[in-house]
Amino acid sequence: MIRSLPKFSTHAIMIIGVLITIFPFVWVALMSTHTRSDIYSSPPPFYVGSNLIQNYGKLLELMPFWSILWNSLYVSVMGTAGAVLFCSMCAFGFFAYDFRGKNLIFGIMIASMMVPPVLMLIPSFLTIKFLGILDTHFALWFPGVANAFGIFLIRQYMLNTINRDLLDAAKVDGASDFRIYWSVVLPLIKPALATLGIVMFIGLWNNFLGPLILISSSEKQVLTLALRSVQSIANSPWGAIMLGTFLSMVPLLLAFLFFSKQMMAGLTAGAVKG
């Protein structure tokens, strides 16, 4: 009994942590089944209501929900795929090659991470305007595909896990530089790619400020913007908004499940050391 006490308390703390974490999600899910007046009643209705269908109808009335969800999905998937590809390529360059000014360039890149993102809002807006890609989804996902954080994360992972002999062995085997990157290095850094993938996907999915200043056409709106814009109207239809919010969480959940599985696969594949 005494021996199991630490285990018990650990479990208790973990269970409390889990409950606190999932409470908002459950709350949103439950509220999406109630009417506005139910939501404001006291005590709040902490049970499944009967207004789900009406809320869904209201949601579609407020916005073209599925096409907006598609926009968000498109931006997030493109940005994530692009970041995973370009950051790993760039990190591979920093990892595998020695060239003049390598440390300086890497240093400048790391230093750029210290600039607060808000400071870059106007310069990036002006740049995007100059490039003529204002009010496009491309402007939302593309500028972030080679970001300092991702490059840093992946390069550090490479340094820790990839024996440079592997690169030499591949060279002796006749692999081209791209082949080494693609067939030898990429499969070995899956956990880092998955981590970056999750971070990027969540970042892009939740991005509010970017779309707010870059997107003006209503048909190009993304979820964050659309859900926020209906909250200001009088008598905000909270049931419908909660339903929209809940549905917008689902892709995020799926993305997390997908990437975390990759992360586990990478970790358990092991044998990084010869």
Add this chain to the structure above:
Amino acid sequence: MASVELVNLHKSFGTVEVLRDLNLQVSEGEFVALVGPSGCGKSTLLRILAGLDEASSGDVVIDGEWVNDLSPKERNIAMVFQSYALYPHMTVEENIGFNLRISGIGKPEIRRRVGEAAQILDLSELLKRKPSQLSGGQRQRVAMGRALVRNPDVFLFDEPLSNLDAKLRVQMRDEIKRLHQKVRTTSIYVTHDQVEAMTLADRIVILDKGRIQQVGTPTELYRHPANAFVAGFIGSPSMNFLDGVLSKNSKRATVSLADDTKLRFPTTDNLPAEGNVRVGLRPEHLQISKGGKGENTLRGTLELIEPTGAQNLLKVGIAGQSLTAVDNTLAELSINQPIEFSIEADKIAVFPPN
């Protein structure tokens, strides 16, 4: 199979000279070992040969062709790394077949050749495993299979056995030797273990501080070392060195040690000048003698006995210095007792002082 030639090879990293004016010729089918202490440049030399590093100056010629500008693949060499460098995410089969796959060879052909290599190396049962599921010796064999499968002109081995335990090392050494006798591919083998080099190689190249000290067969190096470095490096336990003074005439030479012991032997052409010298005596050439009045008798005190089973290693204080002697007779001796050794005149080596 191909011959390999290094001509005036020079390599420096910044101001540090790693290899200096290196010339070496390896004939077709030969097994050459590069031996030397850590940092002598032997791995750098191998990497230059492989095309992984560039020489600062000088040429690499493989099979009569100047290959300085060719990639590792174009040189058609295969290399076995110290860390094995197996691709952790690929199975044994994929590891061995990787270079064939990127050469665009068809799957049935890859399977056939991988199967052949696996059979030679006794890996057929392990083809579906990942490197993490293999023992050290098996990984080493996979690394050799990867080199073997492409029929290279030259095999390069970079200390391939140094990560294995002593027993496995001896076993793998035999396998490498057997493999070479079977395929007769020109092989260049880097090691810091002189026993490995002696047992495997047709010829040994001794490197120190970026220079070749001597090239020769194991027996040549053992019997006629060109200098004290080679003499000390080859042989286990290593050669004893004693300070002495040389005097010689046209027929006989004599070295007087600090305790006035005289070592006499016939004069040869390559004796250093008279005066201070270093005398080299191999531990296995020192014979325990009793009441020896003959020439070349060394007297000292037994300081330590290290039994190794088949023989005892004796540490003896002679002429103010400590010597090692090998006692194959396993004589009953006690510490601190006086002891005498005799050595044959033709086994005495003399080198210039440091």
